[in-house]
Amino acid sequence: MASYVLRRLLGLAPVLLAAATLVWALLFLLPGDPARLIAGGQGVDSEVIDSIRAEWGLDAPAPIQYLRYLGKLLRGDLGVSYIQRRPVTAIIRDCFPATFILAVAAMLIAAGGGLVLGALAAAHHGRLLDHLVLILALLGTSTPVFWLGLMLMLLFASRLAWLPVLGYGMDGAIVPFLGIRLPEWDHLVLPAVTLSLVSLGAIARLTRTSLIETGSAEYLRTAAAKGASALRIFVYHALKNALLPVVTFVGLDFAALLGGAVATEYVFAWPGLGKTIVRAIALKDLPVVEGCVLFLTVVFVLVNLAVDLAYLYLDPRIHYGRAAA
Amino acid sequence: MRFRPLMVGRLLLGLALAAAVAPGLACGPGPARVTKAEQVFRFRLREDPPTLDPALSTDNLSGAVLNNLFRGLVEIDPGTLLVRPAVAASWTISPDRLTYSFRLRDGVTFHNGRPVGARDVEYSFMRTLRKETNAPWRWALDPIVGARDFTEGRSATIEGLKVMDDRTVVLRLKKPFAPFLGLLSLLPASIVPREVYEDPSKAYLRAPMGCGPFRLARWEQSNFIELLAFDGYYGGRPALDRVVARIIENRASATQEYRAGGLDSLDEVPPPDDKALQEELGSQILYYPYLATGYIGFNLALPPFKGNVKLRQAFNYAVDKKYLWEVLIPGYLPAHGIIPPGLPGYDPNLPGYPCDPARAKQLLAEAGYPEGRGLPPIALWVNTSEDNRRVAEAIQADLKNIGAPISIKEVDWSAYLKAVEGTPEAPGQAQMFRFGWFLDYPDTDAILRPLLHSSNFGPAGNHIRYRNPRVDDLLDRALSLTDEAQRAGLYRQAERVAVMEDAVWIFLNYYQSSTLFKPYVKGVVPTPLGEFRIPLERLRIEKSPS
Numbered sequence: 001m002a003s004y005v006l007r008r009l010l011g012l013a014p015v016l017l018a019a020a021t022l023v024w025a026l027l028f029l030l031p032g033d034p035a036r037l038i039a040g041g042q043g044v045d046s047e048v049i050d051s052i053r054a055e056w057g058l059d060a061p062a063p064i065q066y067l068r069y070l071g072k073l074l075r076g077d078l079g080v081s082y083i084q085r086r087p088v089t090a091i092i093r094d095c096f097p098a099t100f101i102l103a104v105a106a107m108l109i110a111a112g113g114g115l116v117l118g119a120l121a122a123a124h125h126g127r128l129l130d131h132l133v134l135i136l137a138l139l140g141t142s143t144p145v146f147w148l149g150l151m152l153m154l155l156f157a158s159r160l161a162w163l164p165v166l167g168y169g170m171d172g173a174i175v176p177f178l179g180i181r182l183p184e185w186d187h188l189v190l191p192a193v194t195l196s197l198v199s200l201g202a203i204a205r206l207t208r209t210s211l212i213e214t215g216s217a218e219y220l221r222t223a224a225a226k227g228a229s230a231l232r233i234f235v236y237h238a239l240k241n242a243l244l245p246v247v248t249f250v251g252l253d254f255a256a257l258l259g260g261a262v263a264t265e266y267v268f269a270w271p272g273l274g275k276t277i278v279r280a281i282a283l284k285d286l287p288v289v290e291g292c293v294l295f296l297t298v299v300f301v302l303v304n305l306a307v308d309l310a311y312l313y314l315d316p317r318i319h320y321g322r323a324a325a
Numbered sequence: 326m327r328f329r330p331l332m333v334g335r336l337l338l339g340l341a342l343a344a345a346v347a348p349g350l351a352c353g354p355g356p357a358r359v360t361k362a363e364q365v366f367r368f369r370l371r372e373d374p375p376t377l378d379p380a381l382s383t384d385n386l387s388g389a390v391l392n393n394l395f396r397g398l399v400e401i402d403p404g405t406l407l408v409r410p411a412v413a414a415s416w417t418i419s420p421d422r423l424t425y426s427f428r429l430r431d432g433v434t435f436h437n438g439r440p441v442g443a444r445d446v447e448y449s450f451m452r453t454l455r456k457e458t459n460a461p462w463r464w465a466l467d468p469i470v471g472a473r474d475f476t477e478g479r480s481a482t483i484e485g486l487k488v489m490d491d492r493t494v495v496l497r498l499k500k501p502f503a504p505f506l507g508l509l510s511l512l513p514a515s516i517v518p519r520e521v522y523e524d525p526s527k528a529y530l531r532a533p534m535g536c537g538p539f540r541l542a543r544w545e546q547s548n549f550i551e552l553l554a555f556d557g558y559y560g561g562r563p564a565l566d567r568v569v570a571r572i573i574e575n576r577a578s579a580t581q582e583y584r585a586g587g588l589d590s591l592d593e594v595p596p597p598d599d600k601a602l603q604e605e606l607g608s609q610i611l612y613y614p615y616l617a618t619g620y621i622g623f624n625l626a627l628p629p630f631k632g633n634v635k636l637r638q639a640f641n642y643a644v645d646k647k648y649l650w651e652v653l654i655p656g657y658l659p660a661h662g663i664i665p666p667g668l669p670g671y672d673p674n675l676p677g678y679p680c681d682p683a684r685a686k687q688l689l690a691e692a693g694y695p696e697g698r699g700l701p702p703i704a705l706w707v708n709t710s711e712d713n714r715r716v717a718e719a720i721q722a723d724l725k726n727i728g729a730p731i732s733i734k735e736v737d738w739s740a741y742l743k744a745v746e747g748t749p750e751a752p753g754q755a756q757m758f759r760f761g762w763f764l765d766y767p768d769t770d771a772i773l774r775p776l777l778h779s780s781n782f783g784p785a786g787n788h789i790r791y792r793n794p795r796v797d798d799l800l801d802r803a804l805s806l807t808d809e810a811q812r813a814g815l816y817r818q819a820e821r822v823a824v825m826e827d828a829v830w831i832f833l834n835y836y837q838s839s840t841l842f843k844p845y846v847k848g849v850v851p852t853p854l855g856e857f858r859i860p861l862e863r864l865r866i867e868k869s870p871s
Contacts, residue, residue: 039383083375
């Protein structure tokens with residue numbers, strides 16, 4: 001298995017190269033002059049702009065700029081933000097934890113809620129509850145996050161005043177050694193619930209379908225014949241087998257949440273990575289866009305790897321390594 | 326045996342709820358702690374300031390924070406726009422208006438407690454002028470003799486900057502330049518401590534330090550910037566103990582946060598068509614003039630506007646500005662000229678061009694296009710935005726009404742700028758374009774010179790390529806006067822020529838600021854410098870005890 005993991009990690013290199021090249025090329029082709037952007041607003045001397053262009057290497061021909069960029073990447077240097085003038089790694093370090101915490105909370109709600117609703121629907125297959133769950137799941141999946149976030153905010157924060165309207169809070173605890181400040185828990189609830197609902201609907205439907213299929217499997221009848229309790233049959237036999245597609249979805253979806261929480265972060269003023277990327281694109285802060293996209297590519301591949309490894313536990317028939325090679 | 330997932334479902338429901346709540350259980354002590362006696366003011370910033378280095382700042386988001394952290398030799402009174410002492414207690418100007426001698430105030434200290442001396446002024450100016458700093462607005466210090474030589478590396482010192490003793494600095498100018506004192510109030514002329522700003526790791530970018538009324542406590546990216554009152558501020562400790570700039574991009578979310586009490590002021594007011602919000606918050610909106618003018622520029626180097634003043638006047642009379650700013654997009658003031666209210670030289674009696682379609686039609690005929698016959702295709706360029714589109718469509722309808730059809734060309738900002746600005750040598754391709762000019766510093770020269778002086782063709786501001794020797798002369802003469810009333814008179818004359826004789830633009834609107842303030846926020850000084858320049862050191866919170 002170790003060699004499998006190693007192979008997968010080595011496979012990351014061409015993926016990163018392709019992603020880096022694509023992002024660099026796309027951003028390079030965008031109209032606008034980064035030097036002018038670095039200089040700031042109106043009324044800037046053209047001499048200052050020229051001097052900035054030279055300082056940041058923006059006067060070099062495109063191939064040279066590209067090679068310099070790759071060279072820096074090889075040294076683990078993601079560059080310096082044009083706007084904030086600090087290393088992109090520092091920017092990612094500052095804003096990724098907020099996104100990660102939000103995505104984890106959202107995924108816990110989505111997975112927990114999705115499994116429960118899916119199980120309920122499967123147990124009442126074809127009956128009212130099943131239909132209700134399906135409708136709810138469909139609503140969850142199809143409601144725009146932006147609108148939903150605002151509605152939840154209006155109801156639970158503005159009208160009922162149960163929860164804060166937005167933000168991360170200023171007084172959360174600091175994680176020892178990492179120096180990362182956690183959100184205040186009440187600030188986390190609304191964004192996490194908003195972000196979770198799309199995934200929750202999908203997980204509920206997947207769980208339901210999967211359970212209905214496995215529910216008729218012969219091995220469950222065998223287990224029952226051997227005297228296993230209903231709970232044991234559900235958790236160890238039915239759920240475990242039904243979980244395989246769900247885990248795949250959760251893995252992929254979690255990776256997507258890390259990069260795709262933009263709308264939620266925007267509505268709730270959550271200081272995360274998605275918002276940082278969108279703003280960097282708007283401002284043409286190329287090093288930040290490139291760095292964040294590469295970082296997310298790595299995260300995506302690693303999460304996928306973790307999902308593949310989770311299969312080992314969920315399905316003993318799956319083997320990675322020499323036999324599979 | 327029957328399979329009973331319902332029971333298991335309940336179990337899972339419990340687990341899911343526990344999981345949902347768990348992440349929060351490990352977290353902090355709860356809502357923000359605001360003790361009853363603490364004076365806290367919370368305002369909204371749309372996004373993080375691009376920089377907190379005063380030498381690099383050019384935008385109002387940075388200014389919103391930096392103007393509270395830093396001070397220069399002088400500052401602009403936010404209400405009257407007159408220059409007043411700051412770190413300098415007083416100054417004298419030589420009779421030839423070339424030498425400025427500043428006497429520093431006693432007892433001014435940086436936030437680290439070190440006293441501010443004349444050497445700090447020298448260091449700060451050198452830092453801004455140094456080529457490597459790449460200060461976008463280093464031109465603010467360019468009038469000083471030798472500034473350019475220092476920047477270009479031809480001299481190790483600034484010839485026109487002399488430290489006479491620990492409390493006296495003398496600046497010598499290349500030529501008389503009336504707005505110079507105003508330029509010294511800009512952020513790039515702020516005084517900074519050398520021991521902090523020589524740090525090769527540039528820690529000062531995240532932890533700026535000056536001698537202003539507040540000091541920076543925390544800056545959490547995309548979240549908030551927290552300032553604390555500086556006990557050693559030379560002007561007396563501010564009444565506010567703490568200021569929090571909260572980074573909230575989404576306007577609708579920010580409005581809800583303001584309603585819920587999480588913000589004490591908001592830089593965006595409810596849209597006029599939102600009657601419910603207007604009713605709830607309308608009384609908390611403060612409107613006040615802002616130093617900016619909006620216009621439709623005519624490209625005077627291209628046909629059909631080149632050399633045809635009657636056509637330009639016809640277009641002016643055709644546009645119904647009252648409709649634009651009272652019905653279509655309320656909140657601006659209809660303009661009759663160039664110099665906005667609040668600036669010296671503003672002329673309330675300038676007639677301008679009130680809406681008069683009959684006169685417009687007559688002028689169109691006199692211009693050689695009776696009922697629009699023979700008029701070549703004309704495009705009005707705007708950069709992509711909802712407001713721009715609505716304004717352009719209204720103007721298009723007004724012009725069609727007099728028989729002058731135009732098309733609208735809506736493009737992204739960079740393409741727009743390219744078509745509008747042109748270069749110093751060649752005009753841009755846009756025949757007509759919507760533009761707004763926001764003054765860099767509060768001096769009438771800062772709007773008339775870039776936009777109208779013939780030395781500023783191209784990106785410097787004179788996109789329309791207006792050249793009138795009389796206007797050039799009036800602007801140049803005004804620069805060498807120190808009597809503000811005389812200067813204002815010359816600016817008024819220059820404006821009258823450009824507006825009434827040459828009709829260089831369609832004079833559209835004067836901008837206004839509109840800001841929401843909670844009723845318990847006292848000491849607000851509305852300023853034409855904009856909502857982010859309202860001096861926070863004068864604010865106080867007066868909440869009735871609950």
